[in-house]
Amino acid sequence: MxxxxxxxxxxxxxxxxxxxxxxxxxxxxxxxxxxxxRGLVVIKPSGMDYDKLRPxxxxxxxxxxxxxxxxxxxxVDLRHHLYLYQRCPExxxxxxxxxxxxxxxxxxxxxxxAYLTAIADEFGGEIPCAPYADNAGDHLGExxxxxxxxxxxxxxxxxxxxxxxxxxxxxxxxxxxxEDVAKTCHLGLLLGQPQPLPPEEVRKWxxxxxxxxxxxxxD
Numbered sequence: 001m002x003x004x005x006x007x008x009x010x011x012x013x014x015x016x017x018x019x020x021x022x023x024x025x026x027x028x029x030x031x032x033x034x035x036x037x038r039g040l041v042v043i044k045p046s047g048m049d050y051d052k053l054r055p056x057x058x059x060x061x062x063x064x065x066x067x068x069x070x071x072x073x074x075x076v077d078l079r080h081h082l083y084l085y086q087r088c089p090e091x092x093x094x095x096x097x098x099x100x101x102x103x104x105x106x107x108x109x110x111x112x113x114a115y116l117t118a119i120a121d122e123f124g125g126e127i128p129c130a131p132y133a134d135n136a137g138d139h140l141g142e143x144x145x146x147x148x149x150x151x152x153x154x155x156x157x158x159x160x161x162x163x164x165x166x167x168x169x170x171x172x173x174x175x176x177x178x179e180d181v182a183k184t185c186h187l188g189l190l191l192g193q194p195q196p197l198p199p200e201e202v203r204k205w206x207x208x209x210x211x212x213x214x215x216x217x218x219d
Contacts (some may be wrong), residue, residue: 003060003069004041007033007168011030011042014054014168016093018051018179023177026050027044029160030075033093033168034085039063045072076135083141084164088148094170095175098160101182105129106155113196115185120197120205121213122177150206151177188199 014031018024021192027050032043042058048095059070062076065082067074075081081094097103112127114120119127130147133139133156144162152174155165163174197205 003038003042006054007035008042008058010168011044011054011058011093014093014172015044015050015053017172018095018097018175021179023097023175028079029095029097030081030093031093031168031172032075032081034087035093036092040068040147041078041082041085042196043078044075045070046075046174048072050204054162056116070163079138080141080144080162081123083138084144085157085163088164091164091168092166093164093171095163095168095171097163097175097179099175099179099182101186102155103159104186105182106126106157106161109157111155112182112185114202115188115194115196116181117205118177118195119181120202121179121209124172124206125150125199125202126207127151127153127155127181128176129155129157132159139148177191 011031027047030044032041035066037205040059040063045057045059054089056107059072059074061067061074062088063082077096082092084094106129109129111129114125128149130143130146133143153161155161161178163171163178165171165174175193
């Protein structure tokens with residue numbers, strides 16, 4: 001069963017991206033993407049260092065976790081990615097990291113309120129933190145799914161973070177933005193107690209960012 005080379009490349013670039021952005025170290029974390037038409041998932045191999053990773057090293061499975069391509073074992077987090085893909089048809093890419101500043105909030109079991117316009121822009125409100133879940137069965141996937149809101153990110157108490165989007169590239173962007181705003185909030189909390197933006201201001205910034213920001217293709 002063939003997997004589109006475009007998706008394989010995009011998943012490889014997302015994995016390389018989280019490494020180059022300093023969101024993961026050595027071989028921790030992972031990125032994946034899904035071909036919905038074929039029902040195939042592409043994911044990083046288990047325990048492989050990012051600086052050695054090549055597109056051909058990526059593992060391809062079906063939505064039941066059966067390996068259909070690749071010589072390496074898939075990430076141990078594959079089960080959690082599959083759980084989300086099976087239940088969230090709008091998701092096309094997933095990133096898992098233990099990035100320092102985001103994980104500092106997760107370590108405390110604390111969500112990140114919409115303190116910043118940048119949080120309102122990308123996340124549309126508070127970035128939630130799921131209660132601690134072990135890695136047995138579907139516990140972790142269930143915790144992420146239950147905590148999901150508008151934000152394309154969920155912190156995992158005592159663990160790290162998951163981000164997601166319609167493509168692996170969008171999930172990668174959310175992971176980078178999550179760490180960026182988490183760092184700013186961490187530093188701000190050292191100086192005092194910030195107040196979240198009012199809900200109506202969050203809504204205004206989110207709507208502008210998702211309707212007017214950036215370029216639109218002209219036919």
